[in-house]
């Protein structure tokens with residue numbers, strides 16, 4: 001089976017510090033990875049490298065078989081990403097949805113329906129700038145967008161920080177009800193919360209993968 | 216390249232909601248209004264009359280304030296997008312870097328170019344209402360100069376914002392570029408000239424390599440060299456290069472320079488970490 005993520009001996013230095021120090025990680029389709037580790041361990045840096053934001057200083061990365069730098073858009077077509085904090089996007093909700101529909105081919109109606117499943121009514125907020133939504137609403141919309149894309153790989157960088165417990169439950173339920181094969185990287189500091197969702201736990205510290213266990 | 220128009224369109228939509236855009240449009244619109252109230256069109260000073268004089272003053276003020284406006288608003292929004300992780304989110308969708316960069320540049324171009332051009336044309340229409348002839352040559356030249364000014368400073372702004380990651384440093388650098396082009400180069404050249412060790416031709420050439428100087432000279436290239444306001448330098452240049460060559464230079468050189476900076480910025484955007 002072809003891996004969805006194949007990182008080999010990845011090195012990334014920021015100002016002389018090895019933030020990723022010889023990281024190797026293979027993720028197969030269907031794997032649900034909980035990624036944990038203390039602040040500054042390099043988790044965000046690793047997923048950003050997978051998405052082609054960073055030029056790594058050593059090693060190789062393949063996502064869905066493509067190099068994230070050389071074939072950036074081929075990689076991104078297969079990946080849904082939710083960032084650590086909702087970005088203050090100044091586009092209105094409807095403009096943002098247009099951007100996503102046109103760039104990914106995801107129909108807006110599917111995003112709207114997905115948001116409804118999270119009890120977020122987008123229609124009444126269509127003309128508001130995204131950054132003026134409440135923290136929880138932003139997060140729900142980002143989740144709805146990510147899930148509606150039906151990607152083969154989901155990358156979540158602590159996506160539930162702004163959600164109330166009920167919304168968190170919704171999200172976990174929707175995530176586990178996706179009816180096709182996909183892989184997930186779920187960065188979290190509260191691994192007990194996503195217990196049912198993950199089948200593998202990868203622990204990072206000081207830029208290295210220090211533990212990798214099947215749950 | 217199908218998303219380039221989309222990125223440009225969304226950038227324009229975003230700008231139309233931003234405060235800076237209204238300040239910007241208000242400044243150039245207000246400037247025109249101010250000229251009318253002050254009665255510039257009615258006075259005859261140093262050989263310039265009516266509409267020509269209005270347009271000349273407008274372009275001269277534009278040459279000074281347009282660059283700093285473009286630099287600051289552009290650098291602020293691009294460096295700001297990176298710092299607030301908007302860039303990270305928008306670039307997590309399958310849009311190529313080429314589409315994103317050039318789309319943003321096109322969108323920006325539209326938002327900085329149109330308010331100034333509209334103000335220029337409003338001025339022309341208003342001035343015509345007061346009688347006088349349509350100064351076609353001037354309108355055409357000044358539109359071209361504004362186009363060139365926008366291209367040049369957007370190119371520089373995009374270059375600075377992709378090269379410098381920090382918001383504050385990028386703003387500081389923009390301000391420095393502006394003040395150096397506007398004043399320091401001239402001061403330094405005057406200093407050189409007074410020492411009498413370098414030939415005047417060399418100094419003039421150096422001065423003309425400064426794109427803001429090219430704009431300044433370009434703005435008066437249509438006028439008769441006999442006009443006293445033009446001064447000895449412009450007189451000399453008009454006399455040796457001629458009107459046409461000077462105008463072409465004043466428009467093409469900055470456009471070319473702007474494209475070079477924009478390309479360098481794109482290269483840095485592709486070759487370096489995005490965040």
Ligand SMILES: Nc1ncnc2c1ncn2[C@@H]1O[C@H](COP(=O)(O)OP(=O)(O)OP(=O)(O)O)[C@@H](O)[C@H]1O
Pocket residue numbers: 014015019037038039040041042043044045046084490
């Ligand atoms: N663009 C950057 N420039 C310089 N240093 C950086 C950059 N991005 C990250 N770092 C450094 O790299 C290290 C790892 O950061 P990273 O964001 O990957 O950690 P993390 O595991 O995601 O932590 P957290 O749990 O707090 O989100 C930190 O020491 C951080 O300061």
Ligand SMILES: [Mg+2]
Pocket residue numbers: 043044045084157
């Ligand atoms: Mg992080």
